[in-house]
Amino acid sequence: MASWNEGTDCCSWEGVTCDSSTGRVVDLDISCQQMSTLPHNNFISQYFPHLRGLNLAYNHFNGSTISSAIAKLTDLTRLNLSHTGFSGEIPSEFSHLKKLVSLDLSFNQVAFVRDEDYSNVLSNATNLSELWLQEVNMSNIKPSSFSNLSRSMKHLDVSDCGLTAASLKVLEVSSTNCFGKMLPDSIGNLKSLRVLSLDENQLVGPIPSEIVHSSLHSVYLNNNFLNGTIPSWLLALPSMEILGLSYNQLTGEIPEIQSSSLRYIYLDHNRLSGLAPTSSTTLKGWNNLQWMDLNSNELSGTMPSYICYLASLLVIDLSNNNLSGSIPECLFNLAELSVLNLRNNNFHGPIPSSMFGNMSKLTHVDLNGNKLGGSLPAQSLATCKMLEVLDVGNNNVDDVFPQWLSNLPSLKVLILGSNSFHGAVTTSNSFSMLQILDLSNNYFNGSLPAGLFHKFPAMKMLKDKSEEVGTEYYIGLVNYKFSFVLTVKGKECVVNKFPSVFTTLDMSNNYFRGEIPDAIGELGSLLFLNLSHNNFVGPIPSSLGNMRELESLDLSSNRLSRKIPSQLTSLTYLSFLNLSRNSLVGPIPQGNQFGTFDAASYAGNEGLCGVPLSKKCGGDDEDGDHDQDSEPELESGGELFSWGFAGAGYGCGLVIGISTAYIMFSTRKPEWLVEIVENWTWRG
Secondary structure, three states: OOOOOOOOOHHHOOOEEEOOOOOOEEEEEOOOOOOOOOOOOOHHHHHOOOOOEEEOOOOOOOOOOOOHHHHHOOOOOEEEOOOOOOEEEOOHHHHHOOOOOEEEOOOOEEEOOOHHHHHHHHHHOOOOOEEEOOOOEOOOOOHHHHHHOOOOOOEEEOOOOOOOHHHHHHHOOOOOOOOOOOOOOOHHHOOOOOEEEOOOOOOEEOOOHHHOOOOOOEEEOOOOEEEEOOOHHHHHOOOOOEEEOOOOEEEEEEOOOOOOOOOEEEOOOOEEEEEOOOOOOOOHHHHHOOEEEOOOOOOEEEOOHHHHHOOOOOEEEOOOOEEEEOOOHHHHHOOOOOEEEOOOOEEEEEOOOOOOOOOOOOOEEEOOOOEEEOOOOHHHHOOOOOOOEEEOOOOOOOOEOOHHHHHOOOOOEEEOOOOOOEEOOOOOOOOOOOOEEEOOOOEEEEOOOHHHHHHOHHHOOOOOOOOOOOOOEEEOOEEEOOOEEEEEOOEEEEEOOOOOOOOEEEOOOOEEEEEOOHHHHHOOOOOEEEOOOOEEEEOOOHHHHHOOOOOEEEOOOOEEEEOOOHHHHHOOOOOEEEOOOOEEEEEOOOOHHHHHOOHHHHOOOOEEEOOOOOOOOOOOOOOOOOOHHHOOOOOOOOOOOOHHHHHHOOHHHHHHHHHHHHHHHHOOOOHHHHHHHHHHHOOO
């Protein structure tokens, strides 16, 4: 509103539109202006009495009530008060707005207190074609009030409005079919209706034929309690493009799609058991489908081969089902595919070698939680230059570190955890965009070259957390939401959002050895670092103190020695620390976050002292300045002892050593030895 200067023509002001013949202000758009008040209740109606359009959306009126003076604008055809922070009762005077074509009151804390107010608004606005009431409290509204809707209604959204089964019994024929007879003479008679949204209500029963008709373009019935099977006529509506039935209790097979216009179908989180048999020659409506989301159902058997012929598909999500058999190699045909999600099924056998060769637009591949073996299909997967997420965790893949993936310039997430990858981790090229790397629970070995950590520039660049709120992936016209599982702060958690500041490196439960390179401290934007359950030796690098964004550090179950670097106290975001089961010595550093960690963070380090341990520090024998060359290392083949140490004991030391060993083995509690052996035999 900075352009609103009194010395200039108001018709030139931003957001102000004037009638070309009369010069009167007829449209006022002052949305997104961070306004919290208006000069007075009659301000708009007094100064702009001839308005036909008023948009106050996305302001912050902090719970104030909607002024009834708006109803004086009797020429209004478009009124948008969404996302404004209004609360309280919707003025009954809105019934005077008889010329309304579009009304949006969504996402406020407002309510139609009396059913007659709602009825009057609808009955008087005979040209109303667009009505948005998401999250408006309509719990007092009778279903019969919908009969007053304009016959020209094209878009109706009453999502999350508190329409309950109890309020629907007025039109109920049988006590078990509350929703089935919900609106037989109202919404079903709106022959011009193109968009119907009843998401997030408490609607029950089977899907009713009364509320759908040939003109509907989009139907959203997500997040209700609908049950029964999907009726075949629903997938035959000639104009239907979008069908949302997610998060219900639907059962049975998914019927054949008869409508050639259907593009997006959301059937996830139901209890559907299968897809109707269809041959490749009778695909009909399936062939134009762009989005198939069937995740979290009860689908079983093999993947239908006709999916390979759905050439328009952008997204296939069959995750969290009971599908089995091998992955069809004919998926190669899906050249437009952007997302392939087969997570948490029972697919087995190798990943088809040529499957990805034609999928140049692929951005997300999730095969986690199956029984897939063999190696990664390097030749075909390397052609997916737009790939951002590759998750093959929790399978039986047997391969070396796929450094060739560094040739994929958009790769951000690489999850290889819980497989049979082996060998050294090296790469000659940079993973330029990689933010999440999970190599945990594999058979990787060898030392970590210092140059390795120079290959992850996206883990180095510090980002402004206040600005980088998240990454959205639009596939076609729809935002695709994906998730993955990571070990964060010692616990497995599902990451449903992927903020662009989220960076993690997990190399735990492998056979890495040698010292942790100082170069790891260059990963300045890393939030989570897990190097636990390996065979690292030597000191904890003081350079870790440079990782100022670090929130979680796990170096447990290694053979690290010397003091804990005092530089770690500069990690002011650190909320999880595990240094247990090492050979650390000396006083525990104090200050900042180190005052919040309990004794469990340091357990199994007999040489440590100071708060929070009960052992107090004192004397010079705990300075930890031991010669690094004196630290034992595991020999090749995993031998736990070296004969070089056998002659070191003599005199009373020999007696004490033999006595201690006898007690340990006779009581069957050699805990330190068990921990080392378990570290080498945890896979059974």
